[in-house]
Amino acid sequence: MLIQPILFVVLIVGGTALISWPLGRYMTWAMDPQGAASGRPNAFTRLFQSIGGSVSARPQDWKRYMVSILAFNVVMFVVTFSILALQQYLPLNPDGKEALEGSLIFNTAASFTSNTNLQHYSGEVSLSYLSQLAGLMWLQFVSAATGIAALAALARGLAGRKLGNFFVDVQRASFLVLLPVAFIVAILLVVGGMPMTFNGAAVATTLEGVQQTIARGPVAAFVSIKQLGTNGGGFFGPNSTHPLENPSFWTNVVETVSIILIPMACVWMFGRIVGRMRHATVIFGVMLVLVLLRVAGGIWFESAPTQAFADLPIEQTTGNLEGKELRFGASAGPLWSVLTTSTSNGSVNAMHDSLNPLAGMMPMIGMWLNEDFGGVGVGMINMFLYIVVGVFIAGMMIGRTPEYLGWRVEAREVKFAILALLAHGLFILGGTAVFAATPWGADVLNNVGPHGFSEILYEFSSASANNGSGFEGLGDNTVPWNVATGIVMLLARFIPIILPLAIVGSLSAKRRSAESSGTLSVEGGTFATMLAATILVVGALTFFPAATLGPIAEHFIYMN
């Protein structure tokens, strides 16, 4: 009974970790072809420079890099907003989908621009194939590419080099990193039985003579990049629980691996660009341990039977099955729920709203921490914020002005790091406070008591972590929810990209100091412990009161 879950977790997480190593190497080649050398740009770079135009051939400082990110993201938002708003007039709409409500369009465009993929709509109900592909799937590529580009710039800055050029980086990430990997995974999914068609819904007459409309579409291409780019926005409403979005145990394995593959590889890419693989290994280790702790917690708590059935003549041998698919096996749900929230992916293969109370808290903790392994690119960037804080405290403890990779961490850096971390807490706790105490939140709940509170808490955690999963019982397609989470998603996306870049800008203006046996080593177990402790105490404890009134209260009230 115990051996299968452990084997399953070890094979999936361990296997992905193994693949992430060569992928990290490849990504370094793709994103940073020159390395520290300053020779002629390679053929790809020259191609991307010619696509981007003259502005993409110039090196950028952190401010220009940031402005370029914002400019491109504005265009991303506007294009997708337009496609969604005009879908009823546009082609590739075999099922004749109608116009969408304004606040929902805003929320959806913000959601996919920010790599969140929070979905207040249901794909097969509301969207045309063009909206799905050119509006959303396009953003699933380029928003993920934005994150990878930002990480590459950050890493170059920490290596003491020029940041590079965003317009080249974003193309490298789109064309050289995401596109080939997404194609391979999409083919695996197609082979695994996933639909890939431009035909409209099929209408069936069932064996008992009932009409059943079966929505389908170009699913495989969409799902592949959805999983790989920590996007998570499903083609269908119930995401990867849907049999057409996740037909079998084996597609589930491929999709699960795809959730953490690139986030893991990002750590190695960071290590290679910075030139500190041992440091990257320590970061990777800390992230892995934090993930595995939650995976263990999730599987353990989810092995408790459905409490609602306790007094009925129901035989419960495999834990809580509400909201789960049988074809994936018993531990696939909790494992996925933790991985998808660890990485800001937000796709689901089981309904998180129906997880046992503390099993449902594991995804929330993942979103509160938001860095292990985090979104593509941005996860490592978030980790950098914790590293700055951790290094600052640890550095003092060894009696030196804190340094990270030889850069002195001083007032400015600490200020930016703590601001970024503060913003995350503000969005989640502030948003939850406003909606929990008003009809905006209380009137749209699908559950009562602490679990209803969890639905609100989860939604804001998901928006602020740019995750996109949800306690989907929440009736969140209302104007207040669409507007509030839309704004939170955008702010929570760009603050943790801009502030770390600002930190790097500030660091690289300083004299870099040499490392010695007297300086803080960021390569050993001690630092790993320090980092993990910083993440848990600074990152998670803030949410303890909220967690107590949500999942913890529900657990103690109902689960005995």
Place this chain on the structure above:
Amino acid sequence: MRNQNIKLEPLMSQDRSASIMDARILVPAIGNAFKKLNPRSLAKNPVMFVVAAVSVLTTVLFVKDAATGAGNLGFSFQIILWLWFTILFANFAEAVAEGRGKAQADSLRRSRTETQAKLLANGSRENFKLVPGTSLKIGDVVLVEAGDIIPSDGEVIEGIASVNEAAITGESAPVIRESGGDRSAVTGGTQVLSDWIRVRITAAAGSTFLDRMISLVEGAERQKTPNEIALNILLAGLTLIFVLATASIPSFAAYAGGFIPVIVLVALFVTLIPTTIGALLSAIGIAGMDRLVRFNVLAMSGRAVEAAGDVDTLLLDKTGTITLGNRQATEFRPVKGVTEQELADAAQLASLADETPEGRSIVVLAKEKYGIRARDMQSLHATFVPFTAQSRMSGIDSEGSSIRKGAVDAVLRYLDQISAKGAGSEATREIQAIADDIAKAGGTPLAVVRDGRLLGVIHLKDIVKGGIRERFAELRRMGIRTVMITGDNPMTAAAIAAEAGVDDFLAQATPEDKLRLIREEQAKGKLVAMCGDGTNDAPALAQSDVGVAMNTGTVAAREAGNMVDLDSDPTKLIEIVEIGKQLLMTRGALTTFSIANDVAKYFAIIPAMFVGLYPQLSKLNIMGLATPESAILSAIIFNALIIIVLIPLALKGVKYKAIGAGPLLRRNLLIYGLGGLVVPFIGIKAIDLIVAALHLA
């Protein structure tokens, strides 16, 4: 005329630890703790200011409740009481730290009483008029004679005098101050004991060395150091995070259909924000400066103290730092055909009148090793030929015989002059071989010649200070590279460097070489510390990140450095580095402790706070605290008392061990991180037992 013996107890005090909890400091500190409730003084510390703000808020609410008789007044009253205690304890910690400095400042101030200066008229050497010392301007020239107090800082431009500098160094043995050279600086407040000097004033009234020293030890002008500012930002950020965590609770509770009293929210908030480090932060900074002062080192800024902790490379002058100031004769090495006895005899004769330490050591060696008793110059009818810069030799002439000793090349030249037996002779070659040999071993060869005949070589050896090798090993473990600076030739330097265990050396160093070395190190990203005293050292002192000027040094050197060592002991650089590290470590350790405490505080207060909403949450009360009220009260009492408990640690500083960064972090993480996690669980439980036993809540 003032009492000659201006003594300063605190500065001289060798008993450095006894005074931390001295009643003379503690009693006034209690009063000052209340004075510091002044909002302007509280505003300097964001964390404590926030505590004060919520204390005022809850006090006002309490008064309102008391008027209407609403709420659990006894409980609220106790919480509010402990909130105010928290602030008072923080103020007290700062007051104690300042109190120690004040005591020193007071005794310094006593030596700054009004002095009369003998202001010399333009160009005059004799005509002076008496003016008050405070009216002197930079550039004025004053005459200071035996018994006068030097009216202000200045530079000796003429004369030589012995000066008692006890007022600032605590050392009562007089020192020589003379014009020119490296000992020309005089300090206001010190006293000329003999002779006279003319001094050009270099500091305006109110900004003399003594003034600066007073304000430094008093902490009056204490500016926050870069690290302290950064830490304050971190603490302010954490405070904001906990503002969020607390301020969102009423709305969460409203969802659950309940209500959390403001006093409970405030209790949670105050225990969560980093009050421990916030309360002790300025005390740590003041105490760090104070430790330096106790060490007779004056840092011109807190920044310099912090920089000392960051030093990567130490440049150390060989003489006086690595080796004893004086070389000693250890061996007589005759040329062929001369016995050691004969050489020793001649060497002793040549040194009889030589009062330099080297000369005396030759006499002693001859006596101890060869039993040659020192003879009386008079009875030998000998005349002493002193050392001159031209001859670079000394010796005696007696009864037709003349003996000389000196640097090998000088002696050879002398031989050339007095006889035809030139440098090419066999003895010459032999002498040179021996001299090379000695130089290679790090010694200084002195050739001895009697009546034109080379006898041999005296081996003068640099004596490396006892224990210095271990100190350098310690520095290496701290990750600090040591570089020895010497005027010796490379061979000698290499030998001494190897013996002393320094990492590198710079031989035949000129001041320019020193400056270049510092720049090179800095270009490699290293922070460099050095000490120096001469005017020549000023550029290097200014360039280095931590420049410690010797108090005996020139005005230029003192101005260029960012620290002054009153004892003029270059070895102290090592301790200065340790003090800098200790300062940062104490901050880091207490920050870690403070943050780690939050875990236990959450587990004390959160169940107590929410048990009214969901009774099942009592299962979170893992400490088994008696009642919700006692849990909250115990947490806030613990939070206040821990400040008092940690004051001694804040003042003494966390012990620094030279075990390298990794083990050091592990050690501190274990003590202050794990300790900070565990201690409050025990402390809060213990306080809860007492609170429950006394029926306080």
Place this chain on the structure above:
Amino acid sequence: MEALLASVRITVATMAICVAGYATAVWAVGQAITPETADGSLITRPDGTIIGSRLIAQPFSQPKYFWPRPSAVDYNAAGAGGSNKSPTSPDLTDRAREIVAAYRATPENPLPAELAAASGAGLDPHISERAALYQAARIAEARGLAEPEVEALVHRMAFAPGGFLTTDRIVNVLELNLALDGTGTPQQ
């Protein structure tokens, strides 16, 4: 302005390659190598009408068919979803009580849990082997078959979805019912 221009150029390039090119390529490969599943794993009658998708649960309520897991969306394959109820929710208890009654489950013969628990999308095509066997008696009775015959069919069609990585064997309800119909039981 320059930045916006570059952004637009990159938008065009990524739209062309990452959307149009990529989607077409995946579609072409899918239609070439697995056209049947690429169109949604549809099962058709000889006359070409669609029975359903083997991946999508369809409603069964007649005693002669195996019943699938409950669906929070009433097996709506054009608007799928789960119950999104907490496992502690009394709503789930109420729903389960009805299902228990329908299966006539008793404490001596308790209902396998997944027959009372709705799946994530409400379209889970599978039930466990145990849950199929649980229904065997009813089907045998309705179809006039021997119970071992039905059980044998279940055993034959059950599979471990993840091989050695999964403990429970499952069976596809639609395929099972098609097989039942194919075994010669008269159509009604």
